[in-house]
Amino acid sequence: MQVNCAGMSFLKPAVELTPDDCSxxxxxxxxxxxxxxxxxxxxxxxxxRGCIINISSIASVVAFCSLPNAVYSAAKGxxxxxxxxxxxxxxxxxxxxxxxxxxxxxxxxxxxxxEGNELGRAxxxxxxxxxxxxxxxxxxxxxxxxxxASSYITGQxxxxxxxxxxx
Numbered sequence: 001m002q003v004n005c006a007g008m009s010f011l012k013p014a015v016e017l018t019p020d021d022c023s024x025x026x027x028x029x030x031x032x033x034x035x036x037x038x039x040x041x042x043x044x045x046x047x048x049r050g051c052i053i054n055i056s057s058i059a060s061v062v063a064f065c066s067l068p069n070a071v072y073s074a075a076k077g078x079x080x081x082x083x084x085x086x087x088x089x090x091x092x093x094x095x096x097x098x099x100x101x102x103x104x105x106x107x108x109x110x111x112x113x114x115e116g117n118e119l120g121r122a123x124x125x126x127x128x129x130x131x132x133x134x135x136x137x138x139x140x141x142x143x144x145x146x147x148x149a150s151s152y153i154t155g156q157x158x159x160x161x162x163x164x165x166x167x
Contacts, residue, residue: 008029
């Protein structure tokens with residue numbers, strides 16, 4: 001099993017992002033995970049029941065009007081699509097590939113953004129469940145996707161976001 005979970009962003013308007021900023025964000029959020037999957041492929045194929053779980057973001061499926069993150073969103077969108085493509089390409093090799101797209105999860109960085117920032121509070125107010133997700137919410141989903149109980153699930157991007165993608 002392999003879990004790809006890497007991320008970074010520059011929270012500034014798209015017109016202010018430099019080419020180096022874009023390269024760093026794409027490299028960390030997408031390219032590193034893609035290349036690690038390539039390297040893991042022979043081992044996962046040999047196991048006959050390999051599993052890759054990519055961690056994306058709901059920023060890959062919704063636009064945040066008050067949170068400038070165009071390149072981050074694009075990188076996570078690329079992660080979603082490579083999940084689907086690798087799932088199709090590697091299914092006959094016994095490798096399942098899925099993606100979890102978390103929403104607002106309680107971490108020190110996000111808690112500070114939501115609680116100490118009017119824009120963060122505005123974005124959080126669009127979560128129908130009205131609470132931050134907990135790290136365990138994501139860990140439980142990743143654990144399920146790695147278990148035999150999910151052996152017929154591949155190529156899926158699952159949003160774990162308290163319903164944010166609905167609003």
